[in-house]
Amino acid sequence: MLFCADPLTLSRVDQHFAAQARAVRDAGGTVALIDHDALLAGDAAGAVRRVPRDLGPVWYRGWMVPTGRYGELCAALAARGVAMRVGVADYRAAHELPGWYAAFDGLTPRTVWTPWAPGRAPDVGTVAELVAPLGGGPAVVKDYVKSRKHEWAQACHVPELADPTAVARVVARMVELQGDDLAGGIVVRRFERFAGAEARVWWLDGAPVLTTAHPDTPAETVEPDLAGVAAAVARLGRRFVTTDLVRRDDGAWRVVEAGDAQVSDLPAGVDPARLLDRLR
Ligand SMILES: Nc1ncnc2c1ncn2[C@@H]1O[C@H](COP(=O)(O)OP(=O)(O)OP(=O)(O)O)[C@@H](O)[C@H]1O
Ligand SMILES: [Mg+2]
Structure with a gap:
């Protein structure tokens, strides 16, 4: 290790x-x-x-x-x-949204993305074209890997996609705040109403070997329904991945994001042997 x-x-x-x-x-x-x-x-x-x-x-x-x-x-x-x-192609596929999105299509909020280099803000026309397939309503902005969720109003949440100037402002702020760490490009996802804490499910060779809390809410453990997710993880076909799951307000289990489990944080309070022994 x-x-x-x-x-x-x-x-x-x-x-x-x-x-x-x-x-x-x-x-x-x-x-x-x-x-x-x-x-x-x-x-x-x-x-x-x-x-x-x-x-x-x-x-x-x-x-x-x-x-x-x-x-x-x-x-x-x-x-x-x-x-x-985990070779670099497998890492990219699990770590970056464009690599895992197709496998989770239908289980995760509808999403558009475009490659983007750090340091330059996209203009309103570029952003309007990017988000057009999503239609109207609220959305969430991030890069291929991370959001600025702690700067929710200015750099993450979009109240209305039909207002391209406002969308471009949030995207530009996200790009600015990520700086040189901007990973891959710009991602815009339809906003869904989630209820309750996220669960992080750890998958090894297609099997769910551990379910933990999300590191942000270490005291809140939930037991998600993995029925549809297992097939999606099999489609993704990578050896060691995590999926963060949450219940939507209509009760459906949704995949907030997938990740390469090598770099997924283990929440405080989990006995690390529960994960490491499985890898061994
Ligand atoms: N499509 C969405 N609809 C509603 N809320 C969302 C959506 N996408 C993300 N969120 C909210 O924003 C938070 C951050 O999103 P996400 O997990 O994709 O970003 P992140 O920066 O990679 O977070 P982390 O790595 O800390 O889990 C989520 O935990 C969720 O609460
Ligand atoms: Mg997350």
Whole structure:
């Protein structure tokens, strides 16, 4: 198992992942560390310097990595004889909305997207064209990976799609606030009325191996109905993914988002062995 090192003491596991690394070691597994800061700075070779050569196939548990940097991580490890169990194509498919959306069509809010580079605001015409297939009503804006949900009114929620100037303002603010971290492009999703907390379901080789709370609401555990979701996860066809599920106000279980489970956060209070033992 690869974990992120503590940025100040690279020989130690980042405190955020310490309990998970302990669970691996307690079970007789091997822990190796990468320097996440070095990886994000473009020094993949430096980032994997402490990974033993010819370690064998590895899973990663750590902070999110932009897809391009993830590819560099795979290559740097391969040069040391170490294979990531999740290659860059599999990572992209689970981590970025355009990669997983089709598999969850009908189970997740209707969505449009366009590739977009950081630093430049789209004009009103571009945004109007992008959102036209969604029709009217409220919407939510994010990039291929993350939203600005904590700046809900200014950079995430769109009250009315039929007002392109207002939509463009929210999109522009999202792009501005994401800065150089803007992942992939612009995503706009129809708003649905959700009720109650999200559940995070962890899937390994198509099986739901663990259901936890969402990290934002660690005390609220819910047991979602997985009937339709299992088929969607099978369609996605990636080994280790998460799905965040929530009940809509009409009672239907909806997929808020999918993700690569290597970089999905485990909520506080969950015994990490429940996840790590399954990976082992
Ligand atoms: N289509 C939607 N309709 C209604 N609410 C939504 C919709 N999409 C997202 N939300 C709300 O916004 C929140 C953030 O959205 P989302 O999970 O997609 O972004 P995120 O930034 O990746 O969040 P995180 O990674 O922290 O789960 C959701 O938890 C949900 O409450
Ligand atoms: Mg989310």
